[in-house]
Amino acid sequence: MTNRREVLQGGIALTSLPIVANVAWVAAGASSGTNASARALYRVVFDDRFAAARAFGAEARRLGAAVHGIDGDITDFWYHNLDLQWRRETLAIAGMTLHGPLFCLERLAWDVGMRVVYRAEHVSARGGPSTYLIQAPQGFLPLASAQHARENDWARCAARLVASCPLDTRAYPTATGVDAVSTEDNDRLISWVIAPRARGQAA
Amino acid sequence: MRTPPGVKQSDFAQAVSQFETAVGKQYVYTSDEDVDLYRDAYSPFWGESEERAASAAVAPESVEQVQAVVRIANQFKIPLYTISTGRNLGYGGSAPNYSGSVVLDMKRMNRVLDVNESMAYALVEPGVSYFDLYRYIQERNLKVWLDVPDPGWGSPVGNSLDRGGGYTMPEFRFHFDCHCGMEIVLANGELLRTGMGALPGAKTWQQYKSGFGPWIDGIFSQSNFGVVTKMGFWLMPEPDAFLSGTVTVPRHTDLIPLIDTLNYLENSRICNGFTELSSPAMGLPAADDAAPMSPELAAIIARAVDGNSADLDRYAQSKGLGAWSAKIKFYGPGKALPVQWEYAKERFSKIAGATFKDGELIKLPLTPEQKDKVHKPEFGLPALSVFSMGARNANNPTPTNGHQWFSPIIARSGEAVFEANRIFAQAGREFGLPVPPFSIPFFFWERSFLFLFGFPVTHDVEKNKKTRAAFAKLVQIAAEHGFGEYRTAPAYQDLIMNTYSFNNHALRRFHERLKDAVDPNGILSPGRYGIWPRHLREQRK
Numbered sequence A: 001m002t003n004r005r006e007v008l009q010g011g012i013a014l015t016s017l018p019i020v021a022n023v024a025w026v027a028a029g030a031s032s033g034t035n036a037s038a039r040a041l042y043r044v045v046f047d048d049r050f051a052a053a054r055a056f057g058a059e060a061r062r063l064g065a066a067v068h069g070i071d072g073d074i075t076d077f078w079y080h081n082l083d084l085q086w087r088r089e090t091l092a093i094a095g096m097t098l099h100g101p102l103f104c105l106e107r108l109a110w111d112v113g114m115r116v117v118y119r120a121e122h123v124s125a126r127g128g129p130s131t132y133l134i135q136a137p138q139g140f141l142p143l144a145s146a147q148h149a150r151e152n153d154w155a156r157c158a159a160r161l162v163a164s165c166p167l168d169t170r171a172y173p174t175a176t177g178v179d180a181v182s183t184e185d186n187d188r189l190i191s192w193v194i195a196p197r198a199r200g201q202a203a
Numbered sequence B: 001m002r003t004p005p006g007v008k009q010s011d012f013a014q015a016v017s018q019f020e021t022a023v024g025k026q027y028v029y030t031s032d033e034d035v036d037l038y039r040d041a042y043s044p045f046w047g048e049s050e051e052r053a054a055s056a057a058v059a060p061e062s063v064e065q066v067q068a069v070v071r072i073a074n075q076f077k078i079p080l081y082t083i084s085t086g087r088n089l090g091y092g093g094s095a096p097n098y099s100g101s102v103v104l105d106m107k108r109m110n111r112v113l114d115v116n117e118s119m120a121y122a123l124v125e126p127g128v129s130y131f132d133l134y135r136y137i138q139e140r141n142l143k144v145w146l147d148v149p150d151p152g153w154g155s156p157v158g159n160s161l162d163r164g165g166g167y168t169m170p171e172f173r174f175h176f177d178c179h180c181g182m183e184i185v186l187a188n189g190e191l192l193r194t195g196m197g198a199l200p201g202a203k204t205w206q207q208y209k210s211g212f213g214p215w216i217d218g219i220f221s222q223s224n225f226g227v228v229t230k231m232g233f234w235l236m237p238e239p240d241a242f243l244s245g246t247v248t249v250p251r252h253t254d255l256i257p258l259i260d261t262l263n264y265l266e267n268s269r270i271c272n273g274f275t276e277l278s279s280p281a282m283g284l285p286a287a288d289d290a291a292p293m294s295p296e297l298a299a300i301i302a303r304a305v306d307g308n309s310a311d312l313d314r315y316a317q318s319k320g321l322g323a324w325s326a327k328i329k330f331y332g333p334g335k336a337l338p339v340q341w342e343y344a345k346e347r348f349s350k351i352a353g354a355t356f357k358d359g360e361l362i363k364l365p366l367t368p369e370q371k372d373k374v375h376k377p378e379f380g381l382p383a384l385s386v387f388s389m390g391a392r393n394a395n396n397p398t399p400t401n402g403h404q405w406f407s408p409i410i411a412r413s414g415e416a417v418f419e420a421n422r423i424f425a426q427a428g429r430e431f432g433l434p435v436p437p438f439s440i441p442f443f444f445w446e447r448s449f450l451f452l453f454g455f456p457v458t459h460d461v462e463k464n465k466k467t468r469a470a471f472a473k474l475v476q477i478a479a480e481h482g483f484g485e486y487r488t489a490p491a492y493q494d495l496i497m498n499t500y501s502f503n504n505h506a507l508r509r510f511h512e513r514l515k516d517a518v519d520p521n522g523i524l525s526p527g528r529y530g531i532w533p534r535h536l537r538e539q540r541k
Helices: A004-014 A019-031 A036-040 A051-062 A075-088 A099-111 A138-150 A154-164 B009-023 B032-038 B063-076 B130-139 B156-161 B252-267 B295-305 B310-319 B337-348 B368-373 B414-431 B461-480 B490-499 B502-518 B534-539
Strands: A043-047 A067-070 A093-097 A114-124 A130-136 A174-176 A189-196 B056-058 B080-083 B102-105 B112-116 B121-124 B179-185 B191-193 B227-234 B241-249 B276-278 B324-332 B355-358 B403-406 B409-411 B448-450 B453-456
Touching: A036 A154, A043 A051, A043 A075, A043 A099, A043 A154, A051 A067, A051 A093, A051 A154, A051 A189, A067 A075, A075 A099, A075 B130, A093 A099, A093 A154, A099 A114, A099 A189, A114 A138, A114 A154, A130 A138, A138 A154, A154 A189, B009 B056, B009 B063, B032 B056, B032 B102, B063 B080, B063 B102, B063 B179, B063 B227, B080 B227, B112 B130, B121 B156, B130 B156, B156 B227, B241 B252, B241 B337, B252 B310, B252 B324, B252 B337, B252 B414, B295 B310, B295 B414, B324 B337, B337 B355, B403 B461, B409 B414, B414 B461, B453 B461, B461 B490, B490 B502, B502 B534
Parallel strands: A043 A067, A043 A093, B056 B102, B080 B102
Antiparallel strands: A093 A189, A114 A130, A114 A189, A130 A174, B112 B121, B121 B227, B179 B191, B179 B227, B241 B324, B241 B355, B276 B324, B403 B453, B409 B448
């Protein structure tokens, strides 16, 4: 049976050239200081009940993002923070949460003309690495696949990816890298990015 | 671009063009990407050809724009499907009954028009969410509460029109009941106001419900006779304090006097909060982190459901558990609530072996720390916390993609709870239906109980087919025993309307006569709650 790493690396082989520069960029972000992309996110949300999500949040903070921990319930974040911001200006957000909070945020985002532009689903295998189902803008997909295939610290890798994902809703998300992931499973952590629709598109 | 059934593509293109002129091009949605946002995330037909799907959507910002859209739809005979905020998950979401309808999305009509603290009412447009109205009230420091459903991201107008419920005092929990005055765009574009609103310059539209002559507000709920553009609501004055207390009774059959006593106390307004019933003996409702029910206990419960509760009583006694606990709640003056609870204890003490646990008297308003610890809707606070559940746990080993509610109304008595459980359990055994071991009733409504069975929705076509068949079977069995559902998703509205069949479906036939009279082209939400326009009636299932 093909494993996750093989599936993802197969994906990379198809489109190797365009991602080289991006890989270098993300790698630079991984080793050095903050990056402008992370700072452009209004907030990075993480579910602090999960160690992986906490690691994701810590990495996002290290990259310069403003982070916000939740306990699975987004009510306070929505009411006291995000709703007020999105009434003023729709700014992109990212996060690592379970399905439920993302389900809410995605629908609330639709109301103000925003879309999920990046979604990677992480399922903990028994003591081993996670598996992924990734939806990302076309040009970013190989990079995301490659990075997740390469890195063992998938949570921190996920943070670097959301921090560098292009906020482009015109490139419609595309799925890849499926490895025995059940889409029925709401218990998976998902890293995601929500961004305003590209200029010129209807709100 | 998708096209509504029976509408020529050229006509639809003209209609869309006119919609764009009426509301602005950017607020007419025809691309698949946009229109797919109106899919019902919890559709029991997900991914099947019968899944309800819109052809387009149009989002007006004003009453005049709604009138224009309706007139255009009438001209081209375009079916519309009205939503407020489209959050009616579990009961259909924002997908239309009739595939190919154009969703009339009211969420841009999101103005809070008035909130009066002294007379405790609000007047809002359909796109106002509970969060919006709550924020409006908080920003002005008004001492009034909302009664919110859980979750609270929907709209007071939409939830009331679908006859949803909440968690505070009985007179506010049934959301349609606490509305006062409506404004409606009729199918011909005419504007109608109900109650005192029919009087030009009325000063009491949100204070006196019925106005003069026939009181027609009810026909605009769970229906398709008009598009509601404004609605008034009575609000709850912020109480001084909140108190809860728990009574526990030892025997399974004690449920009968327990509920009789509760009925007296609630109907007399001695207790006035949302009672929570539980069964310590049966471990119901099960906590998320509880161990799965043992086969031994399941067998004991099955015998109790069948009428022999002696083993269950022995089991409860051996474990030191009560058969039933009721957490009773009170809103009112801090000085009065302990006295009301003492009186309630006196009444419950007539049940042999009843024991009591006093809850904390909470002075209101809540502090931020207290808000984090309470069930927010019971304090008028909209919340989304229900979406933090659903993760895998012992009692939920296979989380799903949503649910559809089977929600029959049951008489408010212990005998009725036992009878309904016996009937549903027998049906479960006979037909292999996913019936819970025992259903604990909910106290949403003032004079009746609500059972809620959450049927899982998945993205697996075969599983969904089985679930739909089970749902339909339960509807039929419930109806045969005199239990009807209060609300359902479009997938089941015809099925359930068919069970309200007294005198050869006199009620439905009356609905249809009304429909033909007020919407002869059948453009408004065809099929909603089983009301089809004449030209589509033959396709009713």
